[in-house]
Amino acid sequence: MSTRSVKQIIAAVSVSDGAGVKIKRSIGLNAQLRFDPFLMLDCFGSEQADDYIKGFPPHPHRGFETVTYMLDGHMLHEDHLGNKGHLKSGGVQWMTAGRGIIHSEMPQQEAGLMRGFQLWLNLPAAEKMKPAAYVDLPPERIPQTEPMPGIRVKVIAGNFQHAGSTLAGPINGLSTEPQFYDIRLSAGSELTITLPEQHHALLYPFSGEVTVKTAANHQQVKEHQAGLLTQGSDVTLTAASAVSLLLLAAKPIAETVVQYGPFVMNSAAEIEQAIRDYQQGTLTNAGPASQITLNNPA
Structure with missing residues (x-):
């Protein structure tokens, strides 16, 4: 059994996206700051309506999955498949773009705190052109x-393993076997979690700071930093003061990534085809939507 440590820190940088939404981006700031299969991790959070009010008007995606986790606030998702989902505090939207989806995410509030995350998770080449899928949680x-x-600990995806017990999240069965946990540690607490040994894993504290503990040293990951972990089975987290963080892990794909804005493929030729398909109105021509299998569906 091997213990994970921190191998790289990526500090989030303030940028804007959509129609001017202010966000903090860590993973995905550039092509060198991806962490297979994680393409991008954005954290948004503001009580100033001007920072988020214009939202994300209709835009396309192809070749990957998006996961939106709302900590506070209310947004509305609409897409070309006819899906319409209200994403509210504590809720999750998991969307497989596959061959193509055109969607919007617009705030449903004019004031108050809006805070959350969007993760881009790559798809293997064999799945990049499958029909789109969408689920609200x-x-x-x-x-x-x-x-x-x-x-x-909230378990959004995968199987949370601790001290011999397992809690399964609603999202399971995807090829990258993602694990997505929201973890809250009180001051002075310590938690050891078992992860699939070959998965790539990272931490992102969004309130406070966390320490990754090994026999050799203690490594601190501060607020709004992505801490990339070495491979291994267990990770031990300690908190000197209260901290809230995401822990993400997934099976690496080990394929070439070529990205152009909202399109993520394996070659420049596939990107050029995606652009042509979007311009010609055929990006989403893939028949009926596919399904995301849920554990214990309602």
């Missing part, structure tokens, strides 16, 4: 556990 569909006093 309201807060009550996301299981949580308190593995010990002062610690709470």
